[in-house]
Amino acid sequence: MGSGINWFVGNNGQGKTSVLEAAYALLTSRSFRASTLSEMICHGHPRCQMEGSLERNGDKAWMALHLEQGRTRRRLSGKPCDTLTYVSQAKILAFTRHSVALVEGGPEERRRFLDRVAAHLENQHLANLGRYRRYKQQLQQCLGNGSDLALYQSFKHGWAALSEQLVTRRQAALKSLMPFVLDYFAEWFPDVGALTFQYRTRNVSDLGQYQKRLLSLSARELLQKRMLGGAHLDELEISLGGQDARKVASAGQMRAVAMALVFGARALIHKTTGIAPILVLDDADAELDRTRWSKVMAVAEEAGQTLVSTSEYAIIRGFERGTVFKVDTGTVRLERDGG
Amino acid sequence: MTIDYLERATELLAKMPGVGRKSAQRMAFRIIALPSEYALELAEAIRALKEELKVCEQCFNFSASTLCGICSDAKRDPRLICVVEDASSIKNIERSGRFRGLYHVLQGVLSPMHGVGPDDLRCRELLLRVASAPIDEVIFALNPTLEGEATSAYLGELLKGSSCTLSRIATGIPVGGSLDYCDEITMASAIDHRRNF
Numbered sequence: 001m002g003s004g005i006n007w008f009v010g011n012n013g014q015g016k017t018s019v020l021e022a023a024y025a026l027l028t029s030r031s032f033r034a035s036t037l038s039e040m041i042c043h044g045h046p047r048c049q050m051e052g053s054l055e056r057n058g059d060k061a062w063m064a065l066h067l068e069q070g071r072t073r074r075r076l077s078g079k080p081c082d083t084l085t086y087v088s089q090a091k092i093l094a095f096t097r098h099s100v101a102l103v104e105g106g107p108e109e110r111r112r113f114l115d116r117v118a119a120h121l122e123n124q125h126l127a128n129l130g131r132y133r134r135y136k137q138q139l140q141q142c143l144g145n146g147s148d149l150a151l152y153q154s155f156k157h158g159w160a161a162l163s164e165q166l167v168t169r170r171q172a173a174l175k176s177l178m179p180f181v182l183d184y185f186a187e188w189f190p191d192v193g194a195l196t197f198q199y200r201t202r203n204v205s206d207l208g209q210y211q212k213r214l215l216s217l218s219a220r221e222l223l224q225k226r227m228l229g230g231a232h233l234d235e236l237e238i239s240l241g242g243q244d245a246r247k248v249a250s251a252g253q254m255r256a257v258a259m260a261l262v263f264g265a266r267a268l269i270h271k272t273t274g275i276a277p278i279l280v281l282d283d284a285d286a287e288l289d290r291t292r293w294s295k296v297m298a299v300a301e302e303a304g305q306t307l308v309s310t311s312e313y314a315i316i317r318g319f320e321r322g323t324v325f326k327v328d329t330g331t332v333r334l335e336r337d338g339g
Numbered sequence: 340m341t342i343d344y345l346e347r348a349t350e351l352l353a354k355m356p357g358v359g360r361k362s363a364q365r366m367a368f369r370i371i372a373l374p375s376e377y378a379l380e381l382a383e384a385i386r387a388l389k390e391e392l393k394v395c396e397q398c399f400n401f402s403a404s405t406l407c408g409i410c411s412d413a414k415r416d417p418r419l420i421c422v423v424e425d426a427s428s429i430k431n432i433e434r435s436g437r438f439r440g441l442y443h444v445l446q447g448v449l450s451p452m453h454g455v456g457p458d459d460l461r462c463r464e465l466l467l468r469v470a471s472a473p474i475d476e477v478i479f480a481l482n483p484t485l486e487g488e489a490t491s492a493y494l495g496e497l498l499k500g501s502s503c504t505l506s507r508i509a510t511g512i513p514v515g516g517s518l519d520y521c522d523e524i525t526m527a528s529a530i531d532h533r534r535n536f
């Protein structure tokens with residue numbers, strides 16, 4: 001593919017989204033539309049595989065993802081590779097028709113987004129999330145078993161310290177992310193209203209007493225058999241014109257906010273790490289007028305490698321540079337080499 | 340009939356950690372190929388492991404008699420107890436040559452999701468040891484996994500009322516790692532730089 005914009009042009013149902021999904025899955029080991037990787041396997045086929053070369057500053061890594069029902073194999077330059085190392089190779093972000101879930105969906109969607117940004121800024125964040133999940137499993141098992149307070153607290157000490165670390169990193173990520181998001185939003189959607197973000201910790205108001213407060217909830221948690229605080233219960237609130245965006249925003253406005261978030265994340269990661277994440281834009285031109293779309297694509301082009309799907313050649317006109325691929329009945333053909 | 344014997348051995352061998360069905364079968368074939376003295380010696384060694392090898396009744400280290408070599412060594416300091424997850428950690432700490440006290444083998448760590456609670460470990464025995472003899476210091480040397488840390492926290496809390504000092508070995512050891520892969524120098528420094536609870 002070209003190092004700038006790569007257009008994937010084709011009529012609907014020809015496989016444009018599948019091509020972008022494959023590129024995204026190859027680098028992240030997850031799909032941007034299905035909840036599990038095995039859903040990517042063509043119906044009636046036993047397996048599917050994706051391979052590609054990731055290049056950065058002259059370094060090359062050959063990545064390969066092999067899927068079989070219930071089994072995923074990852075290889076890096078020919079050698080089997082653990083998930084954490086594999087997904088740490090590339091930086092990639094996607095804006096698709098599913099991205100509206102960032103605004104419209106449950107709090108876990110926004111937590112996951114914020115965690116991905118934080119993980120790009122600080123590799124340790126991913127490992128901490130894994131450790132946090134394991135702590136949570138142990139604690140929830142304690143609650144299910146009706147364990148005593150002493151046993152429960154012994155797991156809670158380490159867990160609370162880790163939760164504070166996750167929250168601190170998320171808040172730092174949000175603080176650096178906001179200026180970029182607000183800039184894009186004001187430029188592209190000046191008529192929508194004031195956009196604000198607020199990270200809310202569940203059941204903790206004084207962050208200076210974070211761990212102490214979480215530990216003090218234990219007795220009540222054992223009684224109610226559920227956890228009442230921690231990073232997995234926090235919420236990133238998005239407001240539009242001072243009101244909860246989930247309740248007041250139209251579908252178009254939600255897409256606009258999600259788009260600003262994804263582009264903002266790309267700009268932030270580029271600025272702090274010096275590496276521009278690859279950007280996947282699937283069906284992003286829907287509901288955008290031509291003027292806005294040109295503005296958006298100008299930003300995308302400037303920042304680095306971008307993969308865009310569109311059903312109209314008209315969209316491409318006006319972009320002199322860029323590589324064009326024609327997608328037709330599942331086949332991809334190079335139409336214009338943009339270097 | 341021969342197939343049944345092979346099947347039985349394969350099934351039993353496949354229960355070992357890290358041994359799948361294929362390797363188990365290869366082991367069984369290898370045993371058939373080797374002289375019968377080998378097979379008999381292996382069978383006897385396995386029997387002896389279960390029937391002859393006992394655990395020390397004070398520290399729960401493996402032992403041939405009621406008290407293990409370390410517990411019965413008069414040159415060791417009985418006022419220091421080092422709490423470990425399993426007997427393999429003892430070998431490691433001994434190799435560092437930095438610890439002259441006695442051990443206490445918990446025989447595992449707390450892990451509710453694997454059904455392991457305090458009653459499944461030698462927790463009560465540790466509390467009894469500390470209560471029934473003058474102990475100056477209890478050092479926790481569990482693996483730096485989150486279960487290891489929770490177990491140290493749990494026992495630390497229970498021992499808080501006693502007069503002995505509580506400490507844990509410094510973590511020069513990577514988080515999530517195991518003391519099994521820790522070299523003597525790292526271990527010696529981890530013991531030297533132990534911190535109070």
Ligand SMILES: [Zn+2]
Pocket residue numbers: 395396397398399400406407408409410411
């Ligand atoms: Zn002993």
